Amino acid sequence: MDILLKPWPWYVSGPLIAAVLLMLVYFGKTFGMSSNLRTFCAISGAGKYADFFRFDWKAQRWNLVVVLGAILGGFIATHFLSDGSTIQLSPETVSDLASLNFSQAGESLLPKEIYSWDVVLTLKGISILIIAGVLVGFGTRYAGGCTSGHAISGLSNLQLPSLIAVIGFFIGGLVMTHFILPLIF
Amino acid sequence: MKFLKFLFTGIFFGIVLVKSEAVSWYRIFEMFKFQSFHMYGIIGSAVLMGVGGIFLMKKYKLKSLEGKAIAVSPKEKGFTRYILGGTIFGLGWALAGACPGPMYILLGAGIFPMIIVIAAAMLGTFLYGMLRDKLPH
Numbered sequence: 582m583d584i585l586l587k588p589w590p591w592y593v594s595g596p597l598i599a600a601v602l603l604m605l606v607y608f609g610k611t612f613g614m615s616s617n618l619r620t621f622c623a624i625s626g627a628g629k630y631a632d633f634f635r636f637d638w639k640a641q642r643w644n645l646v647v648v649l650g651a652i653l654g655g656f657i658a659t660h661f662l663s664d665g666s667t668i669q670l671s672p673e674t675v676s677d678l679a680s681l682n683f684s685q686a687g688e689s690l691l692p693k694e695i696y697s698w699d700v701v702l703t704l705k706g707i708s709i710l711i712i713a714g715v716l717v718g719f720g721t722r723y724a725g726g727c728t729s730g731h732a733i734s735g736l737s738n739l740q741l742p743s744l745i746a747v748i749g750f751f752i753g754g755l756v757m758t759h760f761i762l763p764l765i766f
Numbered sequence: 767m768k769f770l771k772f773l774f775t776g777i778f779f780g781i782v783l784v785k786s787e788a789v790s791w792y793r794i795f796e797m798f799k800f801q802s803f804h805m806y807g808i809i810g811s812a813v814l815m816g817v818g819g820i821f822l823m824k825k826y827k828l829k830s831l832e833g834k835a836i837a838v839s840p841k842e843k844g845f846t847r848y849i850l851g852g853t854i855f856g857l858g859w860a861l862a863g864a865c866p867g868p869m870y871i872l873l874g875a876g877i878f879p880m881i882i883v884i885a886a887a888m889l890g891t892f893l894y895g896m897l898r899d900k901l902p903h
Contacts, residue, residue: 588785588786588787589782589785589786590807591786591803591804591805591807591808591811592807592811593786594782594783594785594786594788594808594812595786595807595808595809595810595811595812595814595815596811596812596815597778597782597786598779598782598783598786598808598812599811599812599813599814599815599816599819600778600815601775601778601779601782602812602816602819603815603816603819603820603823604771604775605775606819606820606823606830606836606838607823607828607830607831607836608771608772608775608830608831608832609830609831609832609834610772611838611839614865614866614867614870615865615866615891617866618866618887618888618890618891619891619895621888621891622888622891622892622895625888627892627895630892630895630896631892631895631896631898633894633895633898634892634895642769643769643772644772646769646772646773646776647772647773647775647776647779648776648870649773649776650772650773650774650775650776650777650778650779650780651776651777651779651780651783651867651870651871651874652776652780652870652871652873652874653773653776653777653780653874654776654777654778654779654780654781654782654783654784654871654874655780655783655784655789655870655871655872655873655874655875656780656874656875656876657777657780657781658780658781658784658785658871658875659784659874659875659876662781662784662785663784663785668787668790668792668793670792670793670796670801670802671796671801671802673799673801674792674795674796674799674801674802677799677801678792678795686792687790687792690784690787690789690790690791690792690872690875690877691790691791691792691863691872691877692791692792692863695791695863696791696877696879696880698879701879701882707882709861710862710879710882710883710886711882711883711886711889712858712861712886713858713861713862713883713886714858714862714882714883714884714885714886714887714889714890715858715886715887715889715890715893716854716855716857716858716861716890717855717858717859717862717864717865717866717869717883717886717887717890718858718886718887718888718889718890718891718892718893718894719851719854719858719890719891719893719894720851720852720853720854720855720856720857720858720890721851721855721865721866721887721891722851722890722891722894722895723847723850723851723854723855723894723901724847724848724850724851724852724854724855725841725842725847725848725851726841727855727865727866727867728859728865728866728867729865729866729867731841731852732809732813733809733812733813733816734816734838735838735841736813736816736817737812737813737816737817737819737820737838738816738817738820738838738840739817740838740840740841741843742841742842742843742844742848743841743848745845745848745849745852746848746849746851746852746855747852748849748852749848749849749850749851749852749853749854749855749856750852750853750855750856750859751798751856752849752852752853752856753852753853753854753855753856753857753858753859753860754794754797754798754856754857754859754860755798755856755860756853756856756857757798757856757857757859757860757861758795758798758799758860759798759799761857761861762795762860762861
């Protein structure tokens with residue numbers, strides 16, 4: 582039980598993520614979390630504005646159930662399967678973060694410098710979350726998938742478009758981490 | 767009842783992503799700084815097992831629960847949309863520290879500001895839908 586409560590090493594987690602992909606493929610579906618954003622838009626009536634949202638979203642209900650499960654899984658993991666272990670980041674990461682004024686790196690899942698309500702309720706704080714969300718939502722649909730659809734599912738099926746998308750993910754991620762984050766923080 | 771298997775798949779996915787720390791902003795930052803093998807190990811081993819698993823399912827002509835041959839529908843050919851869309855996604859991923867799966871999982875983990883990120887991601891998807899015909903693909 583003890584080992585379950587500690588953070589799981591990559592060589593346990595990675596194969597378990599592959600198991601999620603393979604289960605969904607076995608169920609006759611695909612692994613793709615960002616498609617749900619399009620479904621949410623369709624349910625909210627976005628079809629009135631663009632054809633892209635006029636599709637049979639009811640056929641996607643199974644994926645919304647996966648989302649509901651993921652929310653529950655997040656709750657269960659943090660409330661019942663965690664022993665409060667901190668994240669063992671590399672010392673360079675901790676010192677790089679300190680120079681960006683991020684303290685207590687790794688003591689929680691997310692930095693309070695971005696996600697605490699004190700910060701979120703400032704103009705800068707809420708702008709960061711909104712801009713980040715819009716970039717993710719826009720980019721993932723433009724690229725036709727996110728980490729689950731391209732990096733896990735697409736690469737597992739040896740698809741060239743997914744490799745190009747993953748290269749894009751890294752270009753964007755490297756630019757943000759190395760050049761833009763130091764300007765913001 | 768047919769939805770129950772998807773609920774359990776989602777719960778399992780959520781637990782694995784929290785326990786692997788892949789939902790952590792810090793792990794994403796560390797990955798883009800190339801300062802730890804952790805995230806590369808997770809994604810790399812997931813892809814290796816995925817490649818092997820899909821290969822075997824196809825080789826032994828396993829039928830899905832829906833009775834069809836196992837197939838992962840291929841993405842359309844192209845370059846521009848994947849590289850540009852991917853780059854835009856990457857910028858947001860490294861800023862929020864969360865991609866679409868972890869956004870929901872973190873909400874369940876009690877990080878309520880994530881609802882703002884999810885709403886903004888819906889807005890981003892909506893904007894894409896509106897501009898789709900004008901973008902190079």
